Amino acid sequence: MDRVVPVAGGRVRGVWRGDLWAFSGIPYARSPAGDLRWRPPQPPLPWTGVRDASSFGPIAPQRVAEGGITSPADPSPGDVQSEDCLTLNIWTPEVPEDPASATGRPVMVWIHGGGFTSGSGSVFLYRGGPLARQGDVVVVTINYRLGALGFLGHPGLADPDGFIGNWGLHDQVAALQWVRNHIAQFGGDPDCVTVFGESAGGFSVAALLAVPAAAGLFRRAVVQSGGAHVHTAEQGARAADHLAATLGLPGCTRDALGPVPSAELVAATDEMGKRSPDPGALAVPFLPVVDGTFLPQHPLRAVEQGAAAGVDLLIGTNRDELTLFSLGRPELMALDDARALRWVANAAPDVPTTELLSGYREARTVRTEGIDPHALTVAIGTDAVFRWPSLQLAAAQEAQGARTFVYLFEWESPAFGGILGSSHALELPFVFGVVHVPAVQLFTGDGIEVETLSTRMQQAWLAFARTGDPTHAALEGGWPAWDPRKRSTMVFGRHTRAADGPRNAELAVWERYRPLFSPPVP
Numbered sequence: 001m002d003r004v005v006p007v008a009g010g011r012v013r014g015v016w017r018g019d020l021w022a023f024s025g026i027p028y029a030r031s032p033a034g035d036l037r038w039r040p041p042q043p044p045l046p047w048t049g050v051r052d053a054s055s056f057g058p059i060a061p062q063r064v065a066e067g068g069i070t071s072p073a074d075p076s077p078g079d080v081q082s083e084d085c086l087t088l089n090i091w092t093p094e095v096p097e098d099p100a101s102a103t104g105r106p107v108m109v110w111i112h113g114g115g116f117t118s119g120s121g122s123v124f125l126y127r128g129g130p131l132a133r134q135g136d137v138v139v140v141t142i143n144y145r146l147g148a149l150g151f152l153g154h155p156g157l158a159d160p161d162g163f164i165g166n167w168g169l170h171d172q173v174a175a176l177q178w179v180r181n182h183i184a185q186f187g188g189d190p191d192c193v194t195v196f197g198e199s200a201g202g203f204s205v206a207a208l209l210a211v212p213a214a215a216g217l218f219r220r221a222v223v224q225s226g227g228a229h230v231h232t233a234e235q236g237a238r239a240a241d242h243l244a245a246t247l248g249l250p251g252c253t254r255d256a257l258g259p260v261p262s263a264e265l266v267a268a269t270d271e272m273g274k275r276s277p278d279p280g281a282l283a284v285p286f287l288p289v290v291d292g293t294f295l296p297q298h299p300l301r302a303v304e305q306g307a308a309a310g311v312d313l314l315i316g317t318n319r320d321e322l323t324l325f326s327l328g329r330p331e332l333m334a335l336d337d338a339r340a341l342r343w344v345a346n347a348a349p350d351v352p353t354t355e356l357l358s359g360y361r362e363a364r365t366v367r368t369e370g371i372d373p374h375a376l377t378v379a380i381g382t383d384a385v386f387r388w389p390s391l392q393l394a395a396a397q398e399a400q401g402a403r404t405f406v407y408l409f410e411w412e413s414p415a416f417g418g419i420l421g422s423s424h425a426l427e428l429p430f431v432f433g434v435v436h437v438p439a440v441q442l443f444t445g446d447g448i449e450v451e452t453l454s455t456r457m458q459q460a461w462l463a464f465a466r467t468g469d470p471t472h473a474a475l476e477g478g479w480p481a482w483d484p485r486k487r488s489t490m491v492f493g494r495h496t497r498a499a500d501g502p503r504n505a506e507l508a509v510w511e512r513y514r515p516l517f518s519p520p521v522p
Helices: 129-135 147-151 167-186 200-208 233-246 262-274 299-304 337-347 353-366 373-398 428-432 438-444 448-467 504-513
Strands: 002-007 010-016 021-027 050-052 087-092 105-111 138-142 188-198 220-224 312-318 404-409 488-492 497-500
Touching: 002 021, 002 167, 087 129, 087 167, 105 167, 105 200, 105 448, 129 138, 129 428, 129 448, 138 167, 147 167, 147 262, 167 188, 167 200, 188 200, 188 448, 200 220, 220 448, 233 262, 299 373, 312 373, 312 448, 337 353, 337 373, 353 373, 353 504, 373 404, 373 504, 428 438, 428 448, 448 488
Parallel strands: 010 050, 105 138, 105 188, 188 220, 220 312, 312 404, 404 488
Antiparallel strands: 002 010, 010 021, 021 087, 087 138, 488 497
8 A cells, every 4th residue: 555645846655554654765855966065955856757755765975883783674774875865754644635624643853863974864763653653643754964064164165145064954954844844744733843853963953943944843842962062163164174184185165175075075074083082072073053144153042042932842861971982992991080080171171170070979979879980981971061061951941931841861771781871872762662672672671661661751752742741641740840940850760750950969060160041141
């Protein structure tokens, strides 16, 4: 059984997967190659006949990771890469015969992570079927430009309208505009859209809160292990100059970079990552750039000034985010006191290093947690990059009167003898409902506790997408809204519960030097 739906550019044919319709590889913009490199996305080129939407489209050019979690029974098309990658995928319980008279379902649009250099909307972890089935919602996943092709910000590459960098963010906005214009035809409600993302996807969602072109395209936002992380225009230009130098080019211009094959841009970006400084910093080659036009100012400042007023926010982090990044790096696993001091100083140059170390050592001692140099640097780095920026964003949005909810994920992975703890990305299979996959269970564990936690998290995300409140019957006592005084937080783990200010003791150090609220602009 199949179904044909008209969209911008032509018609697409989906596939019935037994209880859901699936449409894959639908172009929301034309190929951003050739003269369209480092330009905002353009409407898709029309096609004749009916386009088959039964398989995923190519993914953005990127380095292919060795190993990782794969599912032989449901592989991702990661070996097909192309600059012509601006496609999206849809899972929906129903394709209405008459969209104008149908009652649309909530829509959840996923923005994948990967450090702005890797990932795709077709990774098996992100397949939208389980969420769509669990909550009677429409799930959309997208590809966007990555690496130098997506986030190279330099005046020499400026668009005629003054846009610098942020090409991947432009893609995300174009995908959301496509959803606004077309999702009713797939059974979704264009006025009930939640955008959610993790890691670089979470950073993207935070940035979109401050992008004027994205205003009104979503009602709710979920930021998983993210925060407001951007480059200034000067930082973006330096990163671009670094890329040009790595390629052996005299400068960062369209004439110089335009002919460079995408594979060489990927290789140069990878080389930049290998040469990154001490890993205490947020060591990603490229970030969204505050260009003064598309992204007019730092997202945190913009949210504090009401840029996302009216958008419900769910935001949170994992307890031990940084363990994933130290895995396989013995120099980080075996830090001594002197190197830990240097690491922390690099991670937080604006906060006294000895004060941070002593504050975390004291708080963790009280909780009988590890206080060796590696444990301390993981805890400090996790809060520096993920948790404290997330709480700052929560505080800024809550101050605008928006419904705001915060979580802390504490489930511990059994992998590698338990050294990962509650690592970065560990919440993903719980949210997407794929904890039944054997390869995933190597990281999540298995059994009734795992399945119950996954169901609780899915139901919370789905309730939030439907109503703006993640509370549901299986969360005993409900999920209190967050405020900067109580800091009520839903803790997901072996003992899921609401708690006021979990792990507050060490966060007091950050608050002294990076307040939740910025002073008002005179």
